[in-house]
Amino acid sequence: MIRDWSIKTKLRAVMLVTASAVLGLTAVAFISYELLTFRNELIRNVSMLAAVIAANSTASLAFRNEQDAQETMRALQAEPQIVAASLYDNDQRLFASYPSHRPEHALLREIAGEGYRFKDGYLLFSQPVFQANKRQGTLFLKADLTAMYQRFRLYLGIVALVLAFALLLALALSNAFQKGLSEPILALAATARTVSRSKQYSIQARKFSADEIGQLTDAFNDMMVQIHARDTALRDQEESLHLALTAAQMGTWSWEPRSDQLHWDDTQHQMFGLKPGTFGGSQQHFIDLVVPDDRERVSQACTRAIEQKNDLGLEFCVCWPDGTTHYLVSRGKALCDAHGEITRVTGVTMDVSQSKIKENKIQAALAEKDILLSEIHHRVKNNLQIVDSLINLQSSQIDDPQVLGMLRDSQNCIRSMALIHQTLYQSNDLSRVDFSAVLSSLVPILVSSYGVDPKRITLSIDAPKILLPLNIAMPCGLVVNELIVNAIKHAFPQDRAGEIRIECKSDAEDCVTLAVADDGVGIPEGLVIEHTATLGLQLITLLAEQIGAKLCFRRANPTRVALRFSLPK
Amino acid sequence: MTNPSDPVFNRAPRCAGKLWRLLSILVFLASGPAQTHGQVVKDYDLKAVFLYNFAQFVDWPASAFQGIDSPLVICVLGSDPFGGSLDELTRNEVIGTHPLKVRRHRQVEAAGDCHILFIDKSETDRLDYILSNLRDRPVLTVSETEEFAARGGMIRFLTKDNKIRLAINQDAAKSANLALSSKLLKAAQNVVETGIRP
Numbered sequence: 044m045i046r047d048w049s050i051k052t053k054l055r056a057v058m059l060v061t062a063s064a065v066l067g068l069t070a071v072a073f074i075s076y077e078l079l080t081f082r083n084e085l086i087r088n089v090s091m092l093a094a095v096i097a098a099n100s101t102a103s104l105a106f107r108n109e110q111d112a113q114e115t116m117r118a119l120q121a122e123p124q125i126v127a128a129s130l131y132d133n134d135q136r137l138f139a140s141y142p143s144h145r146p147e148h149a150l151l152r153e154i155a156g157e158g159y160r161f162k163d164g165y166l167l168f169s170q171p172v173f174q175a176n177k178r179q180g181t182l183f184l185k186a187d188l189t190a191m192y193q194r195f196r197l198y199l200g201i202v203a204l205v206l207a208f209a210l211l212l213a214l215a216l217s218n219a220f221q222k223g224l225s226e227p228i229l230a231l232a233a234t235a236r237t238v239s240r241s242k243q244y245s246i247q248a249r250k251f252s253a254d255e256i257g258q259l260t261d262a263f264n265d266m267m268v269q270i271h272a273r274d275t276a277l278r279d280q281e282e283s284l285h286l287a288l289t290a291a292q293m294g295t296w297s298w299e300p301r302s303d304q305l306h307w308d309d310t311q312h313q314m315f316g317l318k319p320g321t322f323g324g325s326q327q328h329f330i331d332l333v334v335p336d337d338r339e340r341v342s343q344a345c346t347r348a349i350e351q352k353n354d355l356g357l358e359f360c361v362c363w364p365d366g367t368t369h370y371l372v373s374r375g376k377a378l379c380d381a382h383g384e385i386t387r388v389t390g391v392t393m394d395v396s397q398s399k400i401k402e403n404k405i406q407a408a409l410a411e412k413d414i415l416l417s418e419i420h421h422r423v424k425n426n427l428q429i430v431d432s433l434i435n436l437q438s439s440q441i442d443d444p445q446v447l448g449m450l451r452d453s454q455n456c457i458r459s460m461a462l463i464h465q466t467l468y469q470s471n472d473l474s475r476v477d478f479s480a481v482l483s484s485l486v487p488i489l490v491s492s493y494g495v496d497p498k499r500i501t502l503s504i505d506a507p508k509i510l511l512p513l514n515i516a517m518p519c520g521l522v523v524n525e526l527i528v529n530a531i532k533h534a535f536p537q538d539r540a541g542e543i544r545i546e547c548k549s550d551a552e553d554c555v556t557l558a559v560a561d562d563g564v565g566i567p568e569g570l571v572i573e574h575t576a577t578l579g580l581q582l583i584t585l586l587a588e589q590i591g592a593k594l595c596f597r598r599a600n601p602t603r604v605a606l607r608f609s610l611p612k
Numbered sequence: 613m614t615n616p617s618d619p620v621f622n623r624a625p626r627c628a629g630k631l632w633r634l635l636s637i638l639v640f641l642a643s644g645p646a647q648t649h650g651q652v653v654k655d656y657d658l659k660a661v662f663l664y665n666f667a668q669f670v671d672w673p674a675s676a677f678q679g680i681d682s683p684l685v686i687c688v689l690g691s692d693p694f695g696g697s698l699d700e701l702t703r704n705e706v707i708g709t710h711p712l713k714v715r716r717h718r719q720v721e722a723a724g725d726c727h728i729l730f731i732d733k734s735e736t737d738r739l740d741y742i743l744s745n746l747r748d749r750p751v752l753t754v755s756e757t758e759e760f761a762a763r764g765g766m767i768r769f770l771t772k773d774n775k776i777r778l779a780i781n782q783d784a785a786k787s788a789n790l791a792l793s794s795k796l797l798k799a800a801q802n803v804v805e806t807g808i809r810p
Contacts, residue, residue, distance in 0.1 A: 102795030105665035106778060107658065111799050174795075175668040175707065 050225045058217035059210060066209050070202040077198060081191050085124070085166060086159055089186045092122060093170035096130075097182045101174035103139070104132055112139035119184075126165070127185040133178060164188050227251040231260055244271035294392040298326065298375070300349055300385055305329055314371055314394050316363030334360045334368065348388070352377055355388055358395075370399040413473050420468035427461035452528060452579075455492055459485055459524040463516055476516045478547055479506040485523065486545065493531050499540045500531065506547035509555065512611065518586035519547075519557055519606070525579045526559035526604050534563025534602060544601075549610070557592075558605035565599025572596055658776055659730075659756075659769055660698040666728055666752060666767070667707045669796035673789045676727060676750040683713040687723045689742065690732030692716050720745045731755040731765070739763060750789050761802075766790070770802075777802075 048056070096115060103112035112130055119125045119141050128141040159168045166186040172179045227250075234248040244267055250260045288295060294311025298304070303326055309319040315332050322328060326345065333341050337359040348355040355375035360368050375390030431454055438450050462484050467476050486502050489495075495502075511519060523545065530543045546558045566572070572580065583604070587594045592608035667684055677684075684707050686698065702712035717723045720742040729751050731742060736757045743764045746753060753765045760768035761781035766788070768779040778800040785792050 099795070102669060102793065102799035105668065106662060106796070106799040107776065108799045177668060 050228050051221055054221035054225055055214065055217045058221070059213050062209060062213035063206070066206050070206065074195070074198045074202065078191070078195060081194060082161075085186065085188070085191060086168075089125070089159070089166055089168045089184055090170075092119070092125065093168055093182055093184050096128070096184075097170045097172040100130055100139070100172055100182065101179050104130070104172060104179035105174060109139055113141075113143060115139075116141035116143075124186045124188075124190055125184055126187045129183045130172070130180060131183070132180040138180060161188070164192070224256070227256040227260065231256070231263060235263070238267065244274050288391065292394060295389070296373075296375075296392060297387060297389045299387050303327075311392055314369070314392055315361050316365065316367075316369070332361050334362050336360075348375070348377065349385060352379065352383070352385060355390060368396075369394055370396045416473040417468040420464040420473070424461045424464040424468070427457050427464070431457050431461070451492065455489060455524055455528060456521055458488055458492075459520045460517060462488070463513075463520045467513065472510070475510040475512050478509050478511045478516055478519065479504070480508075481516065481520055482506050482523065482545055482547060485520065486527070489524070489527050489531070493528070495531055499538065500535055500543060501541075502527070502543045502545070504545045506545065509547055509549055511555070515590050515608070515610070518590050522583050522586050522606060523557065523559060525583050529579055530559060530561045530563065530602075534561040534565075536564060539563065553610045553612075554607060555610060556605055556607050558603055560597075560601045560603035562601045565602045566596070568598070655771075655776065656693050656695070657697045660694045660701050662769070662776065662778075663698065663728055663730060663754060664701050664705070664712070666754065666796075667712065669793040670728075670752055670785075671791040671793075672727055672750050677710065681709050681711070684710040684728075685713045685715055685726045686728045686730070687715045687717055687726035688730045688732065689717050689720060689723055690735040693732060723751070724749060726751050728752045728754060731757065731760075733757055739765075746788075748788060752785070752788075752790055767800075 045053075045056075096119065099115045099118075100112050103109070103115060116128055116130065116139050119128055125141075129137055130139040132138045159166060161167075165188060166184075168184040168186065170182040170184070172182055230251070231248050234246060238244060238246050247264045247267060248260050250257050250264075287293075288308075288310065292310065294314045295308045296311050297306045305322075305324055305326055305328070307322045312319045312322055315322070317332075323331075330338050330342055341357055341359050344357055345355065347353070354377060355373070357373040357375075358370070359373075360370055362368050371392055372395045373390055373392040375388045377385045378387045378389065380386045434450050434454050434457070438447055438454075441447055441450070459481075463476055463481055466481050466484070467473055470477065482504050486504060490497065490502060527543060527545065534543070535541050541562045543559065543561045546556065546560070549555045584594065587606055587608075590606075590608050592606040595603075595605045595607065597603040597605075663686055667686070672684075686702065688694065688698070692698075698714050702714055705712045715723075715726065717726075720738075723729050724746070727750070729746070731739065731753060733756055735742060735755075739755070739757060739760070740763065743753065752767065753760075754767045754769070755765050756769045757763075757765070758768075761779045761784070764781065764784055766781050766784045770777050770779055778796075779802040780792065780797060780800045782792060782797065
C-alpha cells in the first residue's frame with residue numbers, strides 16, 4: 044500500500060513521478076510533432092514525385108508507348124521509399140508499372156482511392172495524368188513508411204535514454220532534497236516512538252527549522268510538557284487515592300459490561316479472601332464468590348443497574364476460603380459513551396463485617412428492650428386493674444353516694460391509664476400509641492360506667508389514626524376522660540337528650556387539636572372557669588400545661604373544650 | 613462397370629476429334645477476313661487518336677490562327693481511312709482556346725490553312741509535290757507512307773511489333789515553325805534530325 048510507504052519513499056516517488064510525467068509529456072509532444080511533420084513531408088515528397096512522373100508520362104500515354112512509360116517509371120529507383128507504382132490509361136488498363144515484375148501492381152489501383160491514404164504501413168497515392176487539360180490516365184504510387192517507423196524508433200530510443208538519465212538525475216536530486224523534509228519528520232516520529240515505548244513524557248523532540256514541521260515540533264514538545272505535567276499530577280492523585288483507599292480499607296474494581304472484564308486491585312482481592320492476581324476476571328467469577336443466598340439478588344441488582352443505567356449499590360456476604368463470613372458493601376458508578384451506552388462501571392468495596400456485627404448486636408438489644416417495655420406496660424396495666432378492683436371492693440362497702448361518685452371518677456381515670464398501657468404493649472411500636480384506638484376503647488367503658496342511655500346521649504368520635512408519644516398520650520387520655528365524664532354528669536340534666544362529640548386531628552404543621560363538645564345546657568354564665576376549684580378542672584389545666592397545650596373553652600352551642608398542642612419533632 | 617476395351621467406348625474420341633477439327637476450320641474461315649478488317653479499323657482508330665493527341669504536344673505559331681478562338685483544323689488529304697472515327701473523336705473538343713475541326717481535301721492547295729494534315733497512302737505518288745506545296749507553312753504533316761520523314765514529312769506512323777510508332781523529322785517541323793514537345797520526341801520511335809528537306 045502506497046499510504047504505508049515511508050515519508051522518504053513517498054517524497055522520492057513524488058519527485059520521480061512528477062519528473063517522469065513532465066518528461067513523458069514533453070517526449071510525447073516532441074515525437075507527435077516530429078511524426079506529423081515527417082508524415083506531411085512524406086506526403087509532399089510523394090506528391091511531387093507523382094507530379095513529375097505523371098508529367099513525363101503524358102506523351103507515353105497519348106502515343107501508347109509503354110516502353111517509354113516504363114523507362115519513366117524506372118526513375119523511381121532513385122526513391123527507395125517508393126516500393127511500387129502503376130500507370131493506367133483512361134480506359135482503366137494497366138499501362139506501365141514499377142518494378143515491372145511485381146504482380147501486385149495491377150491491384151494497386153484498387154487499393155488506392157483518390158488523393159492519398161495510409162494503409163498497412165504504406166502511403167498510397169493517386170495522381171491523375173493531364174496533358175493540356177486532357178486527362179491521359181492515372182498514376183498510383185505506394186510508399187513504404189519504414190523510414191518513418193525507423194525515425195520513430197530512433198526517437199523512442201532517444202526518449203528512453205533521456206528519460207532514464209533524467210530519472211537517475213531526479214533520483215539523485217530527490218535523495219538530496221528529501222532529507223530536508225523527511226529528516227525532521229523522521230526525528231519527530233522517532234521521538235514519539237521513544238516516548239510511547241518508555242512512557243517518559245519529559246523527552247523533547249529536536250527542532251530543525253522554523254517552517255511548518257518546526258511548528259509541528261513545537262506543538263509536539265508543548266503537548267509533551269502538558270502531558271508530563273498531567274501525568275505527574277495524575278500519579279500524585281493516584282498515590283493519594285491509593286493511600287486514602289488503603290487507609291479506608293477499600294478495594295477498587297472496574298467492570299466493562301461489553302467484554303465482561305472485571306478488574307480488581309489487591310485490596311479487593313483481600314476482601315474476598317483471595318491472593319492478589321488470582322481472581323478470574325468476570326462477573327460470573329465474582330457471583331461465584333458471593334454466598335449462595337445472596338447470589339440471585341446481587342446478579343439481579345447488577346443487571347438492573349446496567350439496564351437502567353443507574354449507579355450500582357450492593358450489599359452481600361462472602362465466604363472466605365478459611366470458612367469465615369464477611370459482609371461487604373460495594374458502590375459503583377456507570378460511565379457512558381457519547382451514545383449513552385455504558386462502557387465501564389467503576390467502584391469501591393468496603394468490608395463492613397465489624398459494623399454489621401455491631402448493628403446486629405444493637406438490633407438484638409433493641410428487640411430485648413421492646414420485649415422488656417412491653418412487659419412493663421403489661422404489668423402496669425395489670426397493676427392498674429388491681430387498683431381498679433380494689434376500689435370496686437371498697438365501693439361495695441360505702442353507701443355515701445358522693446364518696447362513691449368520687450371513687451368512680453378515680454376508677455375511670457385509672458381505667459383510661461390502663462387502657463393506654465394496654466394499647467401500647469399490644470402495638471408493635473412501644474414509644475407511640477394510636478390515640479384513635481384509645482378513644483374507641485375508652486368511650487364505651489365510660490358509657491357503661493355511668494350507665495348512660497345510648498338513646499338519650501350519643502357519643503361520636505371523629506379521630507383518624509394519630510400516633511402520640513406516651514408522655515403526651517397519657518395526659519390526653521386523662522383530659523378526655525375528665526371532659527367526657529363532666530359532659531355526661533352536667534350537660535344533660537333532667538333526662539335531657541343530646542350528643543357528645545370527641546375530636547382528635549392533626550393539621551399539616553403537626554399541630555394536634557383534641558376537643559370534646561356537647562349540645563347540652565352549656566356552662567352557666569355566672570361560673571368563672573378560671574376560679575373554679577373543682578378537681579376535674581384543676582386536673583385538666585395541669586395536664587394541659589404538662590404537654591404545653593393551649594386550652595380553649597366555649598360555653599354553649601355547642602359547649603366545647605379544646606386542647607391544641609404541637610407534636611415534638 | 614464399363615469395360616475400357618469396349619469397342620463402342622473406344623470409338624467415341626475418334627469421332628470427337630474429327631468433329632473438333634471441322635469446327636475449327638469453319639471458325640477460322642468465318643472469322644479470318646473479319647478479324648483482319650477489324651484490326652485495320654482499330655489501327656486507324658488509334659491513329660485518329662494520335663492525330664488528335666498531336667494537337668496537344670505541338671505548338672503552332674500565333675500566325676497559324678486567325679483569332680484566339682479560331683479552330684484548330686485537322687485535315688485528311690486523299691482517301692479518308694479513318695471513317696467517322698476522327699469526326700467522332702474531335703466532336704466538341706477544344707485544344708486550349710481552339711475548337712477542333714476536321715476537313716477532307718483532294719487537293720493540297722486547299723489544305724494550306726490546315727494545322728494537321730494527314731496525307732493518305734493514296735497520295736504517295738504526289739507526295740513530293742504536296743510537301744513542297746506546304747513548305748514553310750505551319751502545317752504538321754503526318755502520313756503512313758514509307759520514308760515519309762526522310763522525304764520531308766514531319767511525322768510518320770510506322771508499325772513495329774504490332775504497335776504504332778512514330779518517326780519524326782524534327783528539322784522539317786522546325787522549318788515550318790512548329791514547336792514539338794520534348795515529350796512527343798521522347799515518345800517517338802525514331803527522330804530524324806537530318807532529314808532531307810524537300
